[in-house]
Amino acid sequence: MSDEVLRDLARRAGVAVEWQDYAGNSHVVSPPVLRRVLAALGLPADTGRELSASRRELSKRSSLADLPPLVTAVAGRPTRLDVGGNESQPAELVLERGETRQISLLPARGRLRIPAIAEIGYHRLRVEDREIVLAVSPARCRSIEDVVPDARLWGVAAQLYGLTHPGDVGIGDLGGAADLSRVAGQKGADAVALSPMHALYAADPEHFGPYAPSSRLFLNPLHAAPELVFGKAAYGDVLAQVPGAEPGPSNGLIDWPAASATKYAVLRRLFDNFLDSAEWDGPLGADFARFRANRGPLLYEHACFEALHAARMPKAEWRNWPLDLRDPRGAAVAFFAESQAEEVLFHQFLQWIADRSVEAAQLTARQSGMRIGLIGDLAVGMDPGGSHAWSRQSDILLGLTIGAPPDLLNPAGQNWGLTSFSPRAMEENGFAPFLATLRAAMRHVGGIRVDHAMGLARLWLIPEGADPADGAYLNYPVVDLLRLLALESVRHNVVVIGEDLGTVPEGFHDMLEQGGIHGMRVLWFERDGQAGFVPPRGWGSSAVAMTSTHDLPTVAGWWKGSDIDVRHEHGRLGEGVNPEEVRAQRDKDRPLLWHAFVRENVTEGPVPSPEETDRVVDAAVRFIAKTEVPLSLIPLEDFMGQEDQPNLPGTVTEHPNWRRRLQVPASDILLDETVARRVEAIAAERPRQ
Known part of the structure; x- marks a missing residue:
């Protein structure tokens, strides 16, 4: 059983076999970790036989019988199904409110497609001997x-x-x-x-x-x-x-x-x-x-x-x-x-x-x-x-x-x-x-x-x-x-x-x-x-x-710098980080923040000392309000x-x-x-x- 076959199974299951850290360095996930993740997904891969069975489990759906119990769609847009097809397929759509419609699933680029449905809700799609839920959503969440x-x-x-x-x-x-x-x-x-x-x-x-x-x-x-x-x-x-x-x-x-x-x-x-x-x-x-x-x-x-x-x-x-x-x-x-x-x-x-x-x-x-x-x-x-x-x-x-x-x-x-x-x-x-x-x-x-x-x-x-x-x-x-x-x-x-x-x-x-x-x-x-x-x-x-x-x-x-003291006390500044360097950087950042406040006319005057927090809080609240x-x-x-x-x-x-x-x-x-x-x-x- 080669590691490449294992990695292929992982990719097909949605597991990233490589990742980049914050510095842009690439890392390869080890085979033992991949096996543990795959096992939790119900795709064991400890042996060649298990790996082969899991690969078959992930085989691409090819028929209507393989459709999942719920398919999502967006109102007013056709939806391609992950099912092959070159001929139209009759289907029945039962809307959530009870109305029934006769529709056709039409082929598009080798896949069957559900025509656009205008009504949002959890509808029922009946095709051949299958019934699935068709969840038709609005294009966006309710916004502010x-x-x-x-x-x-x-x-x-x-x-x-x-x-x-x-x-x-x-x-x-x-x-x-x-x-x-x-x-x-x-x-x-x-x-x-x-x-x-x-x-x-x-x-x-x-x-x-x-x-x-x-x-x-x-x-x-x-x-x-x-x-x-x-x-x-x-x-x-x-x-x-x-x-x-x-x-x-x-x-x-x-x-x-x-x-x-x-x-x-x-x-x-x-x-x-x-x-x-x-x-x-x-x-x-x-x-x-x-x-x-x-x-x-x-x-x-x-x-x-x-x-x-x-x-x-x-x-x-x-x-x-x-x-x-x-x-x-x-x-x-x-x-x-x-x-x-x-x-x-x-x-x-x-x-x-x-x-x-x-x-x-x-x-x-x-x-x-x-x-x-x-x-x-x-x-x-x-x-x-x-x-x-x-x-x-x-x-x-x-x-x-x-x-x-x-x-x-x-x-x-x-x-x-x-x-x-x-x-x-x-x-x-x-x-x-x-x-x-x-x-x-x-x-x-x-x-x-x-x-x-x-x-x-x-x-x-x-x-x-x-x-x-x-x-x-x-x-x-x-x-x-x-x-x-x-x-x-x-x-x-x-x-x-x-x-x-x-x-x-x-x-x-x-x-x-x-x-x-x-x-x-x-x-x-x-x-x-x-x-x-x-x-x-x-x-x-x-x-x-x-x-x-x-x-x-x-x-x-932040203005007083007490957060630095607390993080240093509990070892949360980061490995090898010198607290004095962090404090020195904060000394540089305070004037930058204050000058940003002054530019927006939410405060005025010279930069307060680290102990003078009241005026800074006042300015920060007004600054956020102006966004x-x-x-x-x-x-x-x-x-x-x-x-x-x-x-x-x-x-x-x-x-x-x-x-x-x-x-x-x-x-x-x-x-x-x-x-x-x-x-x-x-x-x-x-x-x-």
Whole structure:
């Protein structure tokens, strides 16, 4: 078995056998890595016989019987099928609304082609003895310009867990998001972008990183705001019944284990009261029943996982459970679920409360005048030991984790410890896992931010146990994924933002723009070589502009240079990088940024000292506001002039990532004199039309 035959199989499966690093150096993926990636794709190649069988598996489709269960198309455009044909083929099209049409598949350059269909939706195409779904998408996602033509909107970005409000029990929740949205909307904001709300692990409160979810199909109950569902009075009665429900003085950091225990105790008491109350047979009980029915098997399986995880071994992932419990549809799991029916119901209840909390917070945002409202965040993957991986094992690239190859700041590469969908499994299952994830992300919000949007085109995948550099890029069916994203975006009236920072495949920015997906522009990256910072008019007109993100320095932290100190302390400056050289470069960069501010008339006077951060933050907010992009998003940390960033990439417990708790109630943040000045400045530059 030659390596060239192996590489040929890998190429046909969408695995890149070579890659270039940040310096332009070429690298060849080793045969062992290729075999591990192919095995996760269901294409074993350890022996000559396996390799031959896998090659046959990838043979090009030649008949209608080989069509996948779902084919995507764009409204008003013919669609070529990956099926050979030189003669027309009669077919029947059943539109989603029920109308039936007789059509013909016509040959074009040796392939059959579906004629243009004007109506978007999930239609059924019947040809010979096959029936497939024909997903006809609009040409573009719903954009901010669709919401407000010639838009120049502004909004706030917030770490949900860090918001505070009465009754939050020590962890920010959607009640705080509602409070923030109400005030922000009244001041002219049109959006509040939140950190991910995905489900983590109820039984493992030390697993609190929002970008490492157990499942992206469901929500973190710790962010539920029961008062938005049951009312403040009823929730207040429950709080009074649970010791410690009113958190004491805060040191500015969330104690996730303690606060989680208290919040779940409150939610448990609420559940017990609900079962015994008249509400169980009233409107709320009926709504809960509809929610369980509508969310179906996925919700039930997630609830079973949570109950099992708590009962068996909270610190052990499911691949180390007894063999019979690893099968979500096996007899052992069914017996457990029947014997613990109330516990499973409790976890379904938690999801209902969380779901209705998002709905209520979005309603508050819209009633405050916001045209977009909440913008949710869709993480790039999920924990391989979590709920989704257990309940839908065939969806997942088990044995591989997502990361990034070596670059200047991370010379060893990165391993994020997450996994994602198998592209082959997605296509074979009619993209069901991808669609379920999109629909979950788009429930009750006005926008979503797709984390590491490059994952729609390719992911860097690392065999478990290998170094991050020993990985390979795997291509995804980006055309199909973008079409489905556009279709779901329009159906849900949700705008889409793609995080397109870092190493981006060639042409990917153009694909996002053509698909109506707004990219991201961040102050620190808008540089004009050594000449300085790009003026606002050079930021383009289709992206979303931000001063910073959760992974990057705040404006005050960058100006002061405290971000350099923190990265040096934790070994995150890069291998062999001298911190004094980094500080010297920052000394050169400060005047460049200040002069860019002065040129745009957002400030004046000499360059402030590194300790004088207030005027710099004021100027940065106004600078972002002057861009021509449709939406400017300012993180709360920058509105408040804070130095510390929410997350320091490359660290886990050695830095207080995802733990910073704001000391000001969410309802009062924008009313602070300094913050209000910045809010008024951006609102004046981008007035609501």
